[in-house]
Amino acid sequence: MDNAVKVLIVxxxxxxxLGLAELISGWGYRTETARDGIEGWEKxxxxxxxxxxxxxxxxxxxxxxxxxxxxxxxxxxxxxxVVVVLTAMGSxxxxxxxxxxxxxxxxxxxxxxxxxxxxxxxxxxKRETEIELEVAHRRLRETGVLGSLVGSSRQMREIFGTIxxxxxxxxxxxxxxxSGTGKELVARTLHELSPRKAKPxxxxxxxxxxxxxxxxxxxxxxxxxxxxxxxxRAGCFELAHGGTLLLDEISEMPAGTQxxxxxxxxxxxxxxxxxxxxxxxxxxxxAATNRDPGQAxxxxxxxxxxxxxxxxxxxAMPPLREHLEDLPALAEAMLKxxxxxxxxxxxxxxxxxxxxxxxxxxxGNARELRNVIERAVILCPDGAPLDAGHLPPGFAMAQxxxxxxxxxxVVPVRVGSTVDEAERLLIVRxxxxxxxxxxxxxxxxxxxxxxxxNKLKEYSRAPAGxxx
Numbered sequence: 208m209d210n211a212v213k214v215l216i217v218x219x220x221x222x223x224x225l226g227l228a229e230l231i232s233g234w235g236y237r238t239e240t241a242r243d244g245i246e247g248w249e250k251x252x253x254x255x256x257x258x259x260x261x262x263x264x265x266x267x268x269x270x271x272x273x274x275x276x277x278x279x280x281x282x283x284x285x286x287x288x289v290v291v292v293l294t295a296m297g298s299x300x301x302x303x304x305x306x307x308x309x310x311x312x313x314x315x316x317x318x319x320x321x322x323x324x325x326x327x328x329x330x331x332x333k334r335e336t337e338i339e340l341e342v343a344h345r346r347l348r349e350t351g352v353l354g355s356l357v358g359s360s361r362q363m364r365e366i367f368g369t370i371x372x373x374x375x376x377x378x379x380x381x382x383x384x385x386s387g388t389g390k391e392l393v394a395r396t397l398h399e400l401s402p403r404k405a406k407p408x409x410x411x412x413x414x415x416x417x418x419x420x421x422x423x424x425x426x427x428x429x430x431x432x433x434x435x436x437x438x439x440r441a442g443c444f445e446l447a448h449g450g451t452l453l454l455d456e457i458s459e460m461p462a463g464t465q466x467x468x469x470x471x472x473x474x475x476x477x478x479x480x481x482x483x484x485x486x487x488x489x490x491x492x493x494a495a496t497n498r499d500p501g502q503a504x505x506x507x508x509x510x511x512x513x514x515x516x517x518x519x520x521x522x523a524m525p526p527l528r529e530h531l532e533d534l535p536a537l538a539e540a541m542l543k544x545x546x547x548x549x550x551x552x553x554x555x556x557x558x559x560x561x562x563x564x565x566x567x568x569x570x571g572n573a574r575e576l577r578n579v580i581e582r583a584v585i586l587c588p589d590g591a592p593l594d595a596g597h598l599p600p601g602f603a604m605a606q607x608x609x610x611x612x613x614x615x616x617v618v619p620v621r622v623g624s625t626v627d628e629a630e631r632l633l634i635v636r637x638x639x640x641x642x643x644x645x646x647x648x649x650x651x652x653x654x655x656x657x658x659x660x661n662k663l664k665e666y667s668r669a670p671a672g673x674x675x
Contacts, residue, residue, distance in 0.1 A: 211237045212331050215254060217247035217261035217273060218293070227260065227318075234324055244268025248276050251284060258289045258330050263301050271305060278309040287337045289330040293318065332402040336375050339400060354396030356389060357540045358533035362525045366393070373520050374400035379472070381457075381517045382495040384524030387574030390495040391453065393522055398451040403491060406450030411443050414459035422464050423480055425454075426471070432481020444477045444488045457494040457517065458503040465510045472516055492517070527569040527576065531647060534576070535561055541577050542593070545584040553587045557594040563602075566640060634662055 214236045218224040221242070228238045239254050241247035243265045251259060259277060263270035274290050276282060292313045294302040302313035311333065312326050353367045373380065374397050382390045391410060398408045416424050423433075427442030443452055454460070460468070471477050472492060476485040494517045496503065503509035527534065538556050546553055560583075569575055583597035634652065641647040649659045 213237045213256040214258045215239050215256035217241045219243055219265040244273035247273050257334055260291045262293045274308055287334045289334050336402045354399050355392045357537050360530040360533045362530050377491050378519040379517045380493050380520045382522045385526050386497045387572035388524035389573050390524055394453040394493045403450045407447050408451050409443050409447040410453040412455045414456035418461050426477055427479040429479050429481035444490055447490045449489055451491045454494045458496045458498050458509040465513050469513045527572045531565055541580040545581045551584050552589040553584050555592040557592045559595045560593055
């Protein structure tokens, strides 16, 4: 019982107080009791409970007064303490006021024991999630890591902030971005930082399932419902019950299946193919697509009503070429992952390989980077760092002009050129090398973005000088 969740019960009626303590203790919680708000406050300070269950109408200090002290920022208590209020019939207005002041939930008397037990279980999960989010936020500040995601660039910090904000809720999220940008990692992080983390995470790729089978995969089927249905099969919604379902490449789902999916999302009930009865499902639905959802709606491949239903929040993952400053940290994280996966002891990434990687456009994004790192780890001797010799044979040829310029390390300047002409050539070639990424080019050149913009304005007004 030492590790059991601590519940403080505050109730002025002795028999009700004793009954609640016995009931809640029987469910595996550690309980402490108090007979009014003042005693409850004193017990809370001394005992630091995880959950407080308090009546609203009590002598000396009522439940609202106790709630106000418990949830105050300077209370000295755990900031994640959860307060559940009990109210008599006809006092719903007080309960609503308590919710506005920070109560987690309320129960009317006479109490429904089943509902009380559910509220306590949900409150416990909520508290655990909030504590884990605090730990994740601290880790993010220290290391630039959130779940399986890595990055400290402005784009990734904004994404991390959104994930932290919406992870504890049940809202649907549409995750967009090019292939390989980490959309499924975002979905898994949302799941891992939610109260549903102990339940299943199920991912289904709508583009990889034949149209004739996709409804069976998602909704399930009964035995004999179609040719080849030799047994009953649960669909993804049933498999993900209590947890999270990721529908990847949602815009590739057939229109008829989209209509059925929308109905399930609205009613939270699913019927297997060939079945007569519907089943309730408790699933948080996330969706992902590598297409622009607006264009998919305009083209008719994504139903507008389904899009609006899924797009409560949107997380747009940037391509790797737009946040290359995160590449070194990504490479190190992937190196650790591959060392563990393959039982290797490769000790870092040499600067020579990082320079070439930073000059590459990465059309396959983080997925391509992971494949390159995995291959290099397998080839690299234990105890040595990854270097350019461990890159794929076609890596240099596949690089853009950007990478080739970086590999050469020189910008050819004709003897007799002026300093201004040489400077102009260096800026033009650096922009080519970064795929016209002005922010990255300014960093390489060692000038401010404003200075680079001013130089480009000068060049747009003046004729080009000799560049050969």
